[in-house]
Amino acid sequence: MIALPVEASVLHVRGDHGVIGTDGVPGGPRVYEEWGYAERAWYLEKRQGFTGVLRALLWPTEGVVEVGIHESIWAERTQKPPVEAFRFQISEAGCRSLRSYLRATIASEEPVGIVGNSRFCVARTSYHLFHHCHHYTAKGLREAGLPVSMWGALTRDSFARQLRRMRPLS
Numbered sequence: 001m002i003a004l005p006v007e008a009s010v011l012h013v014r015g016d017h018g019v020i021g022t023d024g025v026p027g028g029p030r031v032y033e034e035w036g037y038a039e040r041a042w043y044l045e046k047r048q049g050f051t052g053v054l055r056a057l058l059w060p061t062e063g064v065v066e067v068g069i070h071e072s073i074w075a076e077r078t079q080k081p082p083v084e085a086f087r088f089q090i091s092e093a094g095c096r097s098l099r100s101y102l103r104a105t106i107a108s109e110e111p112v113g114i115v116g117n118s119r120f121c122v123a124r125t126s127y128h129l130f131h132h133c134h135h136y137t138a139k140g141l142r143e144a145g146l147p148v149s150m151w152g153a154l155t156r157d158s159f160a161r162q163l164r165r166m167r168p169l170s
Contacts, residue, residue, distance in 0.1 A: 068118030
């Protein structure tokens with residue numbers, strides 16, 4: 001997930017499925033806009049299990065972009081470890097570029113699903129082994145101006161190692 005505060009320039013990166021967010025005004029409530037990418041059949045239709053893994057990785061399938069509004073980042077809300085949050089300072093230009101990238105990943109504003117405070121829209125690109133949630137996040141971080149390698153985002157662990165080396169904010 002990429003979590004952006006409604007107004008700010010510090011990003012929180014979730015190490016599980018990609019990710020970012022930022023801190024709001026000191027003393028005020030924080031509200032985050034979170035963006036994520038998933039395979040539609042797995043996430044919305046619950047077609048999971050071993051055959052779901054094979055389908056999601058080996059065949060290009062329909063992807064969905066999740067856009068949610070939350071008072072805390074996913075890493076703080078989830079019950080499913082492993083979870084690691086990464087925070088990075090980015091420029092205003094980097095934030096604009098990131099938001100432009102995120103908006104451009106949606107094929108249609110009409111949601112195909114709504115779960116809680118999140119709406120799911122059809123993604124412009126298919127989901128598969130070489131374009132999944134970690135790649136989606138890595139591309140967003142690159143658009144924000146961070147030195148991220150797409151090949152280093154093949155797995156959750158390799159992506160997290162790469163982000164740790166970038167010296168995130170505490």
